[in-house]
Amino acid sequence: MSRRPLSAAVGAALAGGAVCAIGALVDPQAVLRGWLASFAFWIGLPLGAMMLLFAHDLTGGRWGAAAVPPLRAMVAVLPLALLLLVPVLFLLPELYPWARTAVAVHLKNRFYLNAPFFYGRTAVYAVVWLGLALVALLCSGRGRSNPLAAPGLILLGLTVTFASFDWFMSVEPEWGSSIYGMMIVSGQLLGALALATLAAILGGRTDTGQRRDLGSLLIAAILLWFYLSFMQFLIVWQENLPHEIPWYVARLSGGWGWVAVLGALAQGALPFAALIWWPVKRSRGGLAAVCLLLLAAHLLECWWLIMPGLEGGFSWFAPAATFAMGGAGMAVFLWRLGADRRHSGRSEQTTRTAGLMAEGIRHG
Amino acid sequence: MSAHRGTGHTVRGTLAAFDSPDAMLEALRHLRQEGFTRLEVYSPYAVEEVDDLLGRKPQALPLIVVAAGVLGAVGGFFLQYWGMVLSYPLNIGGRPLNSWPAFSTTTFELAALAILLIGFLAFCTICRLPRLYDPIFDAPGFEQASQDRFLIWIAEREGRDDTELLRRLLPHGEGVHIDEVPA
Numbered sequence: 088m089s090r091r092p093l094s095a096a097v098g099a100a101l102a103g104g105a106v107c108a109i110g111a112l113v114d115p116q117a118v119l120r121g122w123l124a125s126f127a128f129w130i131g132l133p134l135g136a137m138m139l140l141f142a143h144d145l146t147g148g149r150w151g152a153a154a155v156p157p158l159r160a161m162v163a164v165l166p167l168a169l170l171l172l173v174p175v176l177f178l179l180p181e182l183y184p185w186a187r188t189a190v191a192v193h194l195k196n197r198f199y200l201n202a203p204f205f206y207g208r209t210a211v212y213a214v215v216w217l218g219l220a221l222v223a224l225l226c227s228g229r230g231r232s233n234p235l236a237a238p239g240l241i242l243l244g245l246t247v248t249f250a251s252f253d254w255f256m257s258v259e260p261e262w263g264s265s266i267y268g269m270m271i272v273s274g275q276l277l278g279a280l281a282l283a284t285l286a287a288i289l290g291g292r293t294d295t296g297q298r299r300d301l302g303s304l305l306i307a308a309i310l311l312w313f314y315l316s317f318m319q320f321l322i323v324w325q326e327n328l329p330h331e332i333p334w335y336v337a338r339l340s341g342g343w344g345w346v347a348v349l350g351a352l353a354q355g356a357l358p359f360a361a362l363i364w365w366p367v368k369r370s371r372g373g374l375a376a377v378c379l380l381l382l383a384a385h386l387l388e389c390w391w392l393i394m395p396g397l398e399g400g401f402s403w404f405a406p407a408a409t410f411a412m413g414g415a416g417m418a419v420f421l422w423r424l425g426a427d428r429r430h431s432g433r434s435e436q437t438t439r440t441a442g443l444m445a446e447g448i449r450h451g
Numbered sequence: 452m453s454a455h456r457g458t459g460h461t462v463r464g465t466l467a468a469f470d471s472p473d474a475m476l477e478a479l480r481h482l483r484q485e486g487f488t489r490l491e492v493y494s495p496y497a498v499e500e501v502d503d504l505l506g507r508k509p510q511a512l513p514l515i516v517v518a519a520g521v522l523g524a525v526g527g528f529f530l531q532y533w534g535m536v537l538s539y540p541l542n543i544g545g546r547p548l549n550s551w552p553a554f555s556t557t558t559f560e561l562a563a564l565a566i567l568l569i570g571f572l573a574f575c576t577i578c579r580l581p582r583l584y585d586p587i588f589d590a591p592g593f594e595q596a597s598q599d600r601f602l603i604w605i606a607e608r609e610g611r612d613d614t615e616l617l618r619r620l621l622p623h624g625e626g627v628h629i630d631e632v633p634a
Contacts (some may be wrong), residue, residue, distance in 0.1 A: 317555070324552050
């Protein structure tokens, strides 16, 4: 593996981190806004990767041979991704209205949204996810059976749903949607699958059949994400209730409205139309381009989900935080991917040497 | 041949039945190399490469399906637009007359319905279905094509006796069964 992507990732992490650190001295709330919105994107990749690994343990399929190594490397980023939440945990009142006493007294759901319970739940998510990540790294994609694949998927479905309620939905504590958790999960699946496909293509490990399967899975993920996102919109729009519609008013008016249209095109219609045309699905460049588009659109969606709900709206620290987190995460990802490849290369070599030795014994 | 009008098989031929798709593909490759052109494959499921080996060109079915989808979506949306906006405007809960989010599910359903109906009919037409009788149905063991056998039908070439050539080309022994098919 060449060192250039690795040093570029470290450079992006340092530059982005420096911008955020300087910004934190001037306007900490603006930095945190961008930080949480970018965190929503980066935490989704290891979580989505874990779900895909467990699903592959249960179902199998030739797409795994190409996608499992990058998915495993993504899961290895989870501890770092969880650490990135720490600044938010220290400064809850800056982001979450329910953490401010003046607002909290008017809230009916204070029994759920309060700082001690919030910390407790976050600790539970972290413990469950780290345990499952260990299982995934030990068992998944190694030809071993994984007894925790099915219970792990159920656990992930529940914990990710509640984590998305706690971390992301509760920036607007009076608003609630039961579809929100699954909508976030579908976005995470889409992001993780797009990055795994992109890494597999760039690593040169895919054949035509695998690319076709990965393309078909991407179509399924796009449809799931689009269906859930649109259903939430349709229900809220139809009901037009005063305590529900403000969420969409903030996200569909002004510049954010254009972001919504762009997101529906770039994460929904455009990649869907591209992927149902089989030459795109089979070609290396076409599929890689679709994956890049999906990742960019998913980042935009994460920003769109969180920043309009916060006081101040868009923050220019969001791109900086994205670079800081993405650089650090990519560095770990590339390092793990390289380590995995060296490992598999070494075991291949060992079997070859063992074979040669056996032959030597036979001839001798 | 008036009794078999409309069927493809008005000539005599040979039918080779294989247990595995790979053996069938291998034999098909040899047959193509020897210049056999009038071939037909019957299998319980679509085997990859067969279309390439038989020289079949991609059909227009995907385009027909896309066109049907567009027709169904446009028609479905217009049906609701015409009803709600042009023909009988009705204020429902203060929502705009052209409530496109509310129209979207029906639009999708009608697009799916059009795709299904038109796509099914187009598929049948392209596959020359429905066909109630074909002489090949009389070949012993032909019904296994819809179970677990992979069959190749080789048309008799006019003025040539290929018996010797076919005996050489087609494998013998386990997993293969060869029969004559009358016209």
